[in-house]
Ligand code: AMP
């Protein structure tokens with residue numbers, strides 16, 4: 004009896020722990036997805052996690068919580084932009100993963116109201132939701148969904164999208180809502196361009212759309228041809244429009260792009276056949292959809308049904324399953340990246356999947372190989388769920404050939420034979436031989452790529468040729484190229500050699516952040532490189548930075564910090580830096596100065612400002628010759644205090660020597 008009770012208690016605490024863990028993980032992935040737009044896992048894996056949490060919460064209602072990600076709208080607010088409150092809330096959608104779930108959802112409504120509701124069926128676009136506020140017929144601002152109550156101001160970016168009219172006929176106040184998305188062709192073009200430039204690829208069009216909407220540089224936004232379909236309203240006062248289907252007509256009349264595939268349905272049979280049709284026909288669309296949204300058509304009935312804290316009770320999203328196919332695993336490659344990370348990649352018998360032919364799939368790392376227990380010749384299940392690189396979800400052991408060999412992670416680098424080391428923080432194995440030919444090639448290609456120092460004409464093939472001929476083996480060798488030998492190489496015409504020489508010369512003037520990115524320091528991508536270059540201003544200050552100093556920077560954690568310290572402690576890297584300096588490569592940040600009204604003055608910002616993000620205010624101060632410092636001290640001239648100032652305000656007041664100003668007074672200083 005006692006045992007039973009303990010058993011139950013133990014089981015309960017195990018479940019509570021599981022729920023806590025799932026919530027924390029989902030929240031972390033929400034942040035990666037909505038705020039950083041750099042998801043770590045596929046939409047499929049994410050949905051699996053949410054489904055599991057929903058199931059547990061339904062079975063153990065005692066653990067329900069209003070802060071659970073199943074109840075709260077995930078926020079996309081990054082704090083980098085002005086936030087504007089929505090006039091009407093923006094909701095998320097509840098999901099149904101099968102037609103049975105759809106049926107039971109509608110069945111409940113039928114039971115409550117006495118008849119099967121008329122519904123509108125629409126594509127669930129896989130993009131980024133947007134809120135457009137018009138007044139007097141003009142677009143006033145555009146915001147993201149944010150946390151559902153308020154969103155970030157992305158007006159300038161949205162104005163570049165040709166599908167979004169700057170003016171509409173309707174003169175009253177109105178919030179129009181819909182989805183911004185990347186057409187597939189445009190997405191493919193963008194990723195091809197990024198690949199060539201050596202930049203990180205976007206995982207999927209949704210991600211690319213979200214990343215683009217949040218960019219600071221509107222010229223880049225304008226170049227990416229985003230599109231937008233509108234399908235909903237927030238604040239709205241047009242009494243003639245009484246249903247979703249009428250609303251779609253109204254929005255089209257106003258000049259918005261409205262998806263023409265929507266359909267009014269009156270029965271479950273119609274709904275099923277629409278959903279099944281689009282489950283396969285979706286691969287022929289020029290954009291990605293991940294499901295079908297069902298909305299009760301009548302606005303009166305919608306209002307009667309109301310909303311939960313997160314979603315309307317009159318709508319549901321039927322999510323498609325990721326298409327899964329079986330194929331044969333023919334081989335596993337082990338690829339060595341520029342940082343020495345070794346990643347396994349499955350070579351598959353070609354299979355047609357989700358609209359494309361698939362021949363490779365990622366296997367992530369050694370743990371994944373173990374988990375799947377993969378053997379050569381295995382029949383494997385593959386899915387493509389919004390990601391570019393397909394994923395193996397399982398192995399059919401019954402179909403395994405008798406003599407199949409288990410795939411083992413190599414103990415030595417497949418290229419140079421150096422023993423591999425597992426990094427302390429995870430499941431990745433590295434070849435730590437800095438002269439490993441695979442790494443040398445990748446490292447040099449990366450350094451020369453467009454996102455780094457951008458040496459036009461020095462591509463993968465030529466670099467390989469130079470390495471093979473013994474002309475270069477290190478980054479600094481690029482600046483000591485023996486052009487006579489280059490000329491002597493077969494097919495090298497004098498003109499192209501001269502061009503190459505010119506682009507190598509030009510690369511010396513490249514921005515410090517790009518040179519730094521080019522070094523290929525582990526975990527230092529283009530964003531972190533920018534942050535480091537801005538913070539430390541030149542290579543010597545960065546080189547001398549201690550770990551403690553590095554981790555004080557907001558975006559830099561222990562892992563990145565340690566990697567930077569290790570990089571500069573390495574003597575080969577020190578030699579490289581000395582050689583680059585000697586060659587005249589730019590290793591300093593140059594600030595654009597447009598005035599000197601704040602020359603010699605130091606500033607510190609606390610609290611939130613209404614007109615500037617932190618980055619913008621810093622730029623503004625520096626462009627006028629001022630300097631932003633990070634702590635209150637005798638050297639501080641001005642403390643610029645916004646709303647909800649932090650403890651710095653108290654410190655500055657105590658010191659007495661600091662002038663405390665608000666945003667208005669700051670702007671006065673610039674007049
Ligand atoms: P979720 O992102 O899972 O919360 O799903 C809800 C989101 O689906 C909404 O916020 C919209 O951005 C998006 N969505 C895409 N297509 C539609 C549509 N036709 N109707 C309503 N929402 C849609």
Ligand code: ZN
Pocket residue numbers: 339416417418419420421434436439440441
């Ligand atoms: Zn190696």
